[in-house]
Amino acid sequence: MTLSLLAASIAALAPAQPVAQPALTPTVQDESTIPADTEIVTLESGLQYSVLTPGNGKEFPHRGDRVKVHYTGWLKDTGVEFDSSRKGEPVVFGVGALIDGWNEGLELMSPGARFKMTIPSGLGYGENGYPPRIPGGSDLVFDVELIEIVERAPKFLGWTETTEATALGNGIQVHTVTAGEGKAATECAFGIFHYTVWDKDGAYLTGSSLSGSPLIGNPKNFLALGVFADAIPLLKQGGDVFMKVPAEVADSIFKRMRLEQGQETFWRLSAPTLIEAFDKPAFELPEDEDLTATPSGLKYKVLRKGNGTFPSGAGATVKCHYAGWLTDGTPFDNSYDRGAPIDFPLSGVVKGWTEGIPFIDVGGKLLLVIPSDLGYGDGGSPPKIPGGATLVFIVELLQTQG
Numbered sequence: 001m002t003l004s005l006l007a008a009s010i011a012a013l014a015p016a017q018p019v020a021q022p023a024l025t026p027t028v029q030d031e032s033t034i035p036a037d038t039e040i041v042t043l044e045s046g047l048q049y050s051v052l053t054p055g056n057g058k059e060f061p062h063r064g065d066r067v068k069v070h071y072t073g074w075l076k077d078t079g080v081e082f083d084s085s086r087k088g089e090p091v092v093f094g095v096g097a098l099i100d101g102w103n104e105g106l107e108l109m110s111p112g113a114r115f116k117m118t119i120p121s122g123l124g125y126g127e128n129g130y131p132p133r134i135p136g137g138s139d140l141v142f143d144v145e146l147i148e149i150v151e152r153a154p155k156f157l158g159w160t161e162t163t164e165a166t167a168l169g170n171g172i173q174v175h176t177v178t179a180g181e182g183k184a185a186t187e188c189a190f191g192i193f194h195y196t197v198w199d200k201d202g203a204y205l206t207g208s209s210l211s212g213s214p215l216i217g218n219p220k221n222f223l224a225l226g227v228f229a230d231a232i233p234l235l236k237q238g239g240d241v242f243m244k245v246p247a248e249v250a251d252s253i254f255k256r257m258r259l260e261q262g263q264e265t266f267w268r269l270s271a272p273t274l275i276e277a278f279d280k281p282a283f284e285l286p287e288d289e290d291l292t293a294t295p296s297g298l299k300y301k302v303l304r305k306g307n308g309t310f311p312s313g314a315g316a317t318v319k320c321h322y323a324g325w326l327t328d329g330t331p332f333d334n335s336y337d338r339g340a341p342i343d344f345p346l347s348g349v350v351k352g353w354t355e356g357i358p359f360i361d362v363g364g365k366l367l368l369v370i371p372s373d374l375g376y377g378d379g380g381s382p383p384k385i386p387g388g389a390t391l392v393f394i395v396e397l398l399q400t401q402g
Contacts, residue, residue: 034074034079034116034141034143035052035116035143037050037116038050038051038052038116039051043104045100045101045104045123046120046122046123047101047104047105047117047118047119047120047123048117048118049105049108049115049116049117049118050115050116051113051114051115052114052115052116052143053112053113053114053145054110054112054113055109055110055111055112055113055146056110056111056112057110058110059110059111059149060107060108060109060110061095061106061107061109061146061149062095062107062153062204063095063096063103063107063153063204063210064094064095064096064152064153064196064204064206064207064209064210065094065095065149065151065152065153065209066092066093066094066095066149066150066151066209066210066212067092067093067094067095067106067146067147067148067149067150068090068091068092068146068147068148068149068150069085069090069091069092069093069106069144069145069146069147070085070086070090070091070144070145070147071083071084071085071086071091071142071143071144071145072084072085072086072142072143073140073141073142073143074140074141074142075134075135075138075139075140075141076118076138076139076140076141077138077139082133082134083133090147092150092212094209094210094211094212095107095210096204096206096210097210097211099119099123099124099125100122100123100124101117101119101120101123101124101140101142102117102119102142102144104123105117105119105144106144106146109144109146110146111146111147111148111149112146112147113145113146114143114144114145114146115142115143115144115146116141116142116143116144117141117142117144118139118140118141119139119140119141119142120139121136121137121138121139121140124138124139124140125138125140151209152209153196153204153207153209153210154194154196154207154209154268154270156198156202156204156266157175157177157242157266157268158202159175159242159244159266163175164176165244168230170230170246170249171246171248171249172227172230172243172244172245172246172249173243173244174231174234174241174242174243175241175242175243175244176234176239176240176241177240177241177242177268178238178239178240178270179236179239180235180236180237180238180239180240180271181236181237181238182236182237182274182276183236183237183274183276184233184234184235184236185219185232185233185234185235185236185239185271185274186219186220186223186232186233187276188219188274188275188276188277189218189275189276189277189278190217190218190219190273190274190275190278190363190398191215191216191217191218191219191232191235191271191273191274191275192214192215192216192271192272192273192274192306192307192362192363193208193214193215193216193219193222193228193232193235193269193270193271194207194208194209194214194269194270194272195207195208195214195215195228195267195268195269195270196208196209196267196268197259197265197266197267198265198266198267199263199264199265199266200263200264200265200266202266205259205265206257206259214307214309215228216362216398216399217398217399219232219274225253225256226249226250226252226253226254226256227243227245227249227250227253227267227269228253228269230243230249231243231267231269232269232271235269235270235271235274236271236274237271237273237274238271238272239270239271240268240269240270240271241268241269241270242266242267242268243266243267243268243269244264244266245264245265245266245267246264247261247262247263247264247265250263250265250267272307272363273306273307273362273363275363275396278321278336278396279336280323280334280336280337281323281365281394283325283329283331283392284367284392284394285327285329285369285392286301286367291367291369294355296351296355296374297371297373297374298352298355298356298368298369298370298371298374299368299369300356300359300366300367300368300369301366301367302359302360302364302365302366303364303365303366303367303394304363304364304365304396305360305361305363305364306360306361306362306363306364306397307361307362307363308361309361309362309400310358310360310361310362310400311346311357311358311397311400312358312400313346313358314345314346314347314354315345315346315347316345316346316358316400316401317343317344317345317346317400317401318343318344318345318346318357318397318398318399318400318401319341319342319343319397319398319399319400320335320341320342320344320357320395320396320397320398321335321336321341321395321396321398322334322335322342322393322394322395322396323335323336323393323394324391324392324393325391325392325393326385326386326389326390326391326392327369327389327390327391327392332384332385333384341396341398346358350370350374350375350376351373351374351375352368352370352371352374352375352391352393353368353370353393353395355374356368356370356395357395357397360395360397361397362397362398362399362400363397363398364396364397365394365395365396365397366394366395366396366397367392367393367394367395368391368392368393368394368395369390369391369392370390370391370392370393371390372387372388372389372390375389375390375391376389376391
């Protein structure tokens, strides 16, 4: 069991997305007792920490960045362990979306560092605690290992009198960072939009890197979301805009985000992935040398890369468009003719899909060649799929959660 350390200051605008597949393989710590302190440093906030293992000292996370960590937490008074990631895989958090003690402590760490943090109740879960495991008013001790910084929040660009900008009718001023190519987002069937928000002094407020939740779906579905209604029509594939937004324009969406209203802000919005239309793919079966084979016998080929957000594994729920054929090109099923993608848990489909879908990221397209034992087996799925059939699928991953 892993407690949610997320604070309630950010309201998700889209389903949470996992981060890209890890670049590093962490060494799992198996310590189950509170480590001894080294030199204790006490900060003005009341947070105490000691460095158990120094990091590389070259880079440090900041608000809005996403980090991968291993940790164990104990109640200070009793020494009772209440949570640990070290019984499983490391976890990814957004710095700024956690309890205050973690937010402050992580910014002092560099990859490879391991800190012991002693967090007073006021920087943790306060008088309410986190029942049933953390009583109200509890001081906490954490053993935290920063494995890597997996995503950086965009940098604040700044705004001066010389900034080239176009004024919209509602008072928003727009500076085009990258023009992008192709059709406008509102003419497309699917998009992934990343956003970042700063206050008038350039202090980070929120963004999709913090929550791990870019806006994903039909661009027209986001035109009722405050500032996005003005920004999304300006974007094309690869486009990136920076906007100065008056308080009254952002207030409606700030209420939803649980941010302070009545403030001028700066927004950056980008469209790394836009798909103009979902066209039903034609059958293709590449030669074996053009496919990647796994030990299970599954074969696959990535036809299009997406935005770097991969399903986390069998526990994920995904939204896909797909088409399926027998190896002679006979079609047996597709979502395109039905006019709607499907949602399903990866644990609830044939083994070839469970294994194969995590090879692509959101916005990506994948070809799968699934042997019978990873598909419908000797029984098949009559009348369209005979027993012992090898299956060919082309899949477009549109969304993933979990």
